[in-house]
Amino acid sequence: MKRTVFLGALTVAGLAAGASAAATLDDVKARGKLNCGVTTGLVGFAAPDANGKWEGFDVDFCRAVAAAVLGDANAVEFVPTTGKTRFTALASGEVDMLARNTTWTLSRDVDLKFDFIGVNYYDGQGFLVSKEMGVSSAKDLDGATVCIQTGTTTELNLADFFRANNISYEPVPIETNAEGQQQYLAGACDAYTTDASGLAATRATFENPSDHVVLPEIISKEPLGPLVRHGDNEWGDIVRWTLNALISAEEMGITSANIGELSAAAGDNPEINRILGTEGNLGEMLGLDADWAKRAIMAGGNYGEVFAKNIGESTPIALARGLNAQWTDGGLIYSPPFR
Amino acid sequence: MTTTTDPHQGQFRLSMLLYDSRYRSMTIQIVALIGFLMLIGWLLSNTAQNLADLGKEPGFSFMLEPSGYDINQRLLDYNSQDSHLRASLMGLLNTLLVAAMGCIAATVIGVIIGVLRLSPNWIVARLSAVYVEGFRNVPVLLWIVFIMAVLIETLPQPSAFRKGEASMSLWDTVAITNRGVYIPEPLFSRSLGDIHVLGSSALRFDVSLDLLALLAVLIAGILTSVLIKRRADVIQEATGERPRTWHLRLGAIVVPFILVLAVLGFYLGYPELKGFNFKGGTHLRNSLIALWLALSLYTGAFIAEIVRSGILAVSKGQTEAASALGMRPNRTMSLVVLPQALRVIIPPLISNYLNLTKNSSLAIAVGYMDITGTLGGITMNQTGRELETVLLLMLVYLTISLTISAVMNWYNESVKLKER
Numbered sequence: 001m002k003r004t005v006f007l008g009a010l011t012v013a014g015l016a017a018g019a020s021a022a023a024t025l026d027d028v029k030a031r032g033k034l035n036c037g038v039t040t041g042l043v044g045f046a047a048p049d050a051n052g053k054w055e056g057f058d059v060d061f062c063r064a065v066a067a068a069v070l071g072d073a074n075a076v077e078f079v080p081t082t083g084k085t086r087f088t089a090l091a092s093g094e095v096d097m098l099a100r101n102t103t104w105t106l107s108r109d110v111d112l113k114f115d116f117i118g119v120n121y122y123d124g125q126g127f128l129v130s131k132e133m134g135v136s137s138a139k140d141l142d143g144a145t146v147c148i149q150t151g152t153t154t155e156l157n158l159a160d161f162f163r164a165n166n167i168s169y170e171p172v173p174i175e176t177n178a179e180g181q182q183q184y185l186a187g188a189c190d191a192y193t194t195d196a197s198g199l200a201a202t203r204a205t206f207e208n209p210s211d212h213v214v215l216p217e218i219i220s221k222e223p224l225g226p227l228v229r230h231g232d233n234e235w236g237d238i239v240r241w242t243l244n245a246l247i248s249a250e251e252m253g254i255t256s257a258n259i260g261e262l263s264a265a266a267g268d269n270p271e272i273n274r275i276l277g278t279e280g281n282l283g284e285m286l287g288l289d290a291d292w293a294k295r296a297i298m299a300g301g302n303y304g305e306v307f308a309k310n311i312g313e314s315t316p317i318a319l320a321r322g323l324n325a326q327w328t329d330g331g332l333i334y335s336p337p338f339r
Numbered sequence: 340m341t342t343t344t345d346p347h348q349g350q351f352r353l354s355m356l357l358y359d360s361r362y363r364s365m366t367i368q369i370v371a372l373i374g375f376l377m378l379i380g381w382l383l384s385n386t387a388q389n390l391a392d393l394g395k396e397p398g399f400s401f402m403l404e405p406s407g408y409d410i411n412q413r414l415l416d417y418n419s420q421d422s423h424l425r426a427s428l429m430g431l432l433n434t435l436l437v438a439a440m441g442c443i444a445a446t447v448i449g450v451i452i453g454v455l456r457l458s459p460n461w462i463v464a465r466l467s468a469v470y471v472e473g474f475r476n477v478p479v480l481l482w483i484v485f486i487m488a489v490l491i492e493t494l495p496q497p498s499a500f501r502k503g504e505a506s507m508s509l510w511d512t513v514a515i516t517n518r519g520v521y522i523p524e525p526l527f528s529r530s531l532g533d534i535h536v537l538g539s540s541a542l543r544f545d546v547s548l549d550l551l552a553l554l555a556v557l558i559a560g561i562l563t564s565v566l567i568k569r570r571a572d573v574i575q576e577a578t579g580e581r582p583r584t585w586h587l588r589l590g591a592i593v594v595p596f597i598l599v600l601a602v603l604g605f606y607l608g609y610p611e612l613k614g615f616n617f618k619g620g621t622h623l624r625n626s627l628i629a630l631w632l633a634l635s636l637y638t639g640a641f642i643a644e645i646v647r648s649g650i651l652a653v654s655k656g657q658t659e660a661a662s663a664l665g666m667r668p669n670r671t672m673s674l675v676v677l678p679q680a681l682r683v684i685i686p687p688l689i690s691n692y693l694n695l696t697k698n699s700s701l702a703i704a705v706g707y708m709d710i711t712g713t714l715g716g717i718t719m720n721q722t723g724r725e726l727e728t729v730l731l732l733m734l735v736y737l738t739i740s741l742t743i744s745a746v747m748n749w750y751n752e753s754v755k756l757k758e759r
Binding site: 083084087091108111113133141151156158162163169170171172173174175182186187188189190230231 | 392393394395407408409410411418419420488491492496498517518613614615616618625626703704706708712716717719720721722723725
């Protein structure tokens with residue numbers, strides 16, 4: 001008799017578990033807030049400002065998604081995650097999406113069951129060293145102590161790079177960018193390695209940035225992009241096309257300055273009309289209203305504006321567009337058409 | 340007319356399960372058991388169902404795939420091409436190393452401070468109290484991070500040695516830098532080599548023949564010394580005079596040991612500044628030192644209190660009786676009070692050893708690659724196998740803790756009061 005009850009309990013539990021998968025879009029709407037996973041603090045990409053308001057390249061993307069879905073760019077709960085905790089946070093549903101300079105790799109896409117919805121920054125791993133060491137190439141780092149954020153692809157690239165070049169090194173694993181900065185500045189490691197964009201952002205916060213130099217070797221491809229859980233394709237589509245809307249907006253010349261004028265009535269360019277919802281029903285197909293892309297672009301500007309405001313050449317981080325220029329300018333940033 | 344004194348043996352009815360006190364407790368226990376099993380079953384099936392929904396089949400085959408990452412402190416040979424299993428083994432050894440070092444240091448600190456806290460000397464007693472309260476009442480994580488920060492920020496960088504701003508200590512044999520302490524290492528110019536055990540499997544290790552030879556000579560020396568002592572005992576029994584044996588006993592241990600060292604060509608390898616870092620010597624990394632110091636000082640404060648309570652638990656009459664026999668306070672403490680106090684001290688000491696071992700999982704705060712950092716950190720992150728790695732991790736800590744308990748309980752049996 002005990003056995004029967006036990007099996008019955010198992011069946012009930014199985015049914016309950018099967019019904020637990022819900023649509024992320026409905027969850028976000030019901031909650032009225034988007035939970036967005038970001039870094040614990042990397043100036044330019046995601047960091048709280050002096051007033052505790054989050055800002056940065058990744059933060060603006062979270063805000064664009066919130067604006068598209070909820071109509072309010074500030075309806076975002078930013079969840080700081082470390083390199084180690086980010087995937088668990090996303091897989092467990094603690095965050096709805098992750099915009100945390102995360103490298104798109106096959107195993108993360110396939111084995112970890114996530115969907116990368118595109119690339120918002122083409123990056124590569126570099127080394128930051130102090131100028132007084134007189135090192136001009138990463139291959140001169142034989143025997144050096146290297147600080148590295150644990151739980152990242154950079155950790156694996158580093159092992160591969162030093163093994164391929166048959167030189168030795170001493171890894172010092174650290175948890176967050178702030179810790180890495182502290183150890184590097186105190187001289188507890190000779191070099192700090194992470195994505196070149198992160199190095200530039202970190203260097204910009206130093207007291208004397210010019211005393212430090214990023215070595216010319218870029219030892220890996222690091223396409224960084226936002227990601228969502230695998231399996232909820234409707235939600236993945238919304239996040240993907242929000243990114244594409246920002247990219248297309250730059251290509252089409254839609255800026256936060258002229259968007260009001262362009263969206264007032266249908267204009268001459270049919271693709272602009274379709275993006276801004278004055279023509280066609282693209283928003284309806286996504287399960288949103290017609291103005292979704294307009295709100296996303298108004299949240300922080302188009303891709304180029306977001307880039308220039310947070311990490312562009314006029315900011316202390318001073319990253320050139322390089323690979324991240326529009327395809328029309330010889331870069332890799334390219335959006336599929338809106339039709 | 341007869342009266343029945345036996346209770347009425349009526350037919351068993353179902354309601355008796357609830358209303359008959361003979362069956363009621365049994366009923367309640369069975370219901371509770373069923374409830375408990377249902378809860379476990381629900382948790383298991385829910386987990387399995389959710390993993391299946393995510394398309395993640397539980398399995399441990401990932402442990403045999405190449406890990407791809409490097410570990411700085413490795414007690415056995417390891418490189419990034421070895422499996423996750425071997426990486427976890429490196430982490431396990433690092434955990435055991437810091438736990439063992441911590442338990443020994445914490446015991447030494449605890450016993451000394453515990454005794455000093457009872458000292459009649461006012462300043463010594465108060466200073467010990469300040470130490471105990473200071474360390475016991477601040478979270479150990481803060482002590483770990485604090486000690487690490489002090490080591491990193493105050494000690495000289497290796498480049499300072501090149502510029503002549505810092506120099507090596509102890510006649511140029513020890514280099515203290517903000518990346519760790521480099522001490523001389525024992526080397527043998529006529530080494531006997533190593534035995535490779537377990538071929539190329541993930542659990543392979545080398546055994547140094549030099550070390551085995553030295554151990555063998557040391558054990559033989561101690562056995563000889565015991566024989567000499569026995570002979571002296573026999574002579575004392577027979578003649579009443581004990582021959583002088585200490586020089587023989589010392590010689591029996593030391594002379595063969597030194598001879599073997601000479602035959603093996605023993606010398607010390609000193610650290611030397613080459614390139615970015617010191618080369619040669621044994622490198623005690625900052626992360627190990629910070630973790631070890633913090634864990635020992637923190638747990639030492641608890642052990643000091645245990646030792647103090649153990650000593651106070653020994654009746655004052657014992658001390659007075661020892662004084663009446665003319666024993667000096669030192670000998671009273673070591674021969675009369677401490678042996679009796681041990682019976683009170685050991686059971687709570689076990690739980691402090693367990694705490695220290697479990698607290699060593701805070702190692703990641705300073706980048707010490709223990710089992711939480713390797714298996715529960717990088718391996719979990721690179722493979723995405725949260726459930727499996729955490730289960731393995733729990734199993735590992737459970738095994739370590741139960742082993743420590745078993746050993747300490749066995750020791751407790753041997754010192755506790757024998758009641759006949």
